[in-house]
Amino acid sequence: MSVPRMPSSPAVLALRAAGVEFTPHFYTYEERGGTAVSARELGVDEHAVVKTLIMQDDAAQPCIVLMHGDCEVSTKALARIVGVKRIEPCRPEVAERHTGYRVGGTSPFGTRKKMPVYLEQTVLDLPRIYVNGGSRGFLVGIAPQVVVDLLNPGLVSAANRN
Numbered sequence: 001m002s003v004p005r006m007p008s009s010p011a012v013l014a015l016r017a018a019g020v021e022f023t024p025h026f027y028t029y030e031e032r033g034g035t036a037v038s039a040r041e042l043g044v045d046e047h048a049v050v051k052t053l054i055m056q057d058d059a060a061q062p063c064i065v066l067m068h069g070d071c072e073v074s075t076k077a078l079a080r081i082v083g084v085k086r087i088e089p090c091r092p093e094v095a096e097r098h099t100g101y102r103v104g105g106t107s108p109f110g111t112r113k114k115m116p117v118y119l120e121q122t123v124l125d126l127p128r129i130y131v132n133g134g135s136r137g138f139l140v141g142i143a144p145q146v147v148v149d150l151l152n153p154g155l156v157s158a159a160n161r162n
Helices: 011-016 035-040 077-083 093-099 123-124 145-151
Strands: 025-026 048-056 062-068 069-074 087-089 117-119 129-135 140-141 154-156 158-161
Touching: 011 129, 011 140, 011 145, 035 048, 035 129, 048 077, 048 093, 062 077, 062 093, 069 129, 077 087, 077 154, 087 129, 117 145, 123 129, 123 145, 123 154
Parallel strands: 048 129, 062 117, 117 154
Antiparallel strands: 025 140, 048 062, 048 087, 069 158, 129 140
16 A cells, blocks of 8 residues: 655645644545544544634635634634624635635635734644644644644634534
8 A cells, every 4th residue: 555645735845934842643534424434534632623714704805714623613702702793604616716725625824825823722732633634634743732833813712512
């Protein structure tokens, strides 16, 4: 069995440029499988798989929301925290235009457009997280502090446990 080649995605390039230590994790991508599939394939807790969501406010201004894989974002709570009337997920084609990544392979690192980032604060309680590395079927394992150091996110409490 051949070992997959490390993608040279903007995310990987950004992490390398920042001198970040990360581990590559490949899995067989399943359409609409989400974090449940990646967690199962990698043998890790879905709570430690952090999904990258591209959302927009009522003025169509985009933002990145980083959330535990086994939780949903309370858009009402997030809108209240951010100080806008409404926040909703971007349509896939809009998200792809903002990030430069295909949906299912969206990383918070190396996005085409600089956007505000919001991180569910309990992610910082984990010893290691797995976040998309910029390609479908590819996650990077990093210390959660890397997100803080590189993206300077606003810390939020907007998780709804599934």
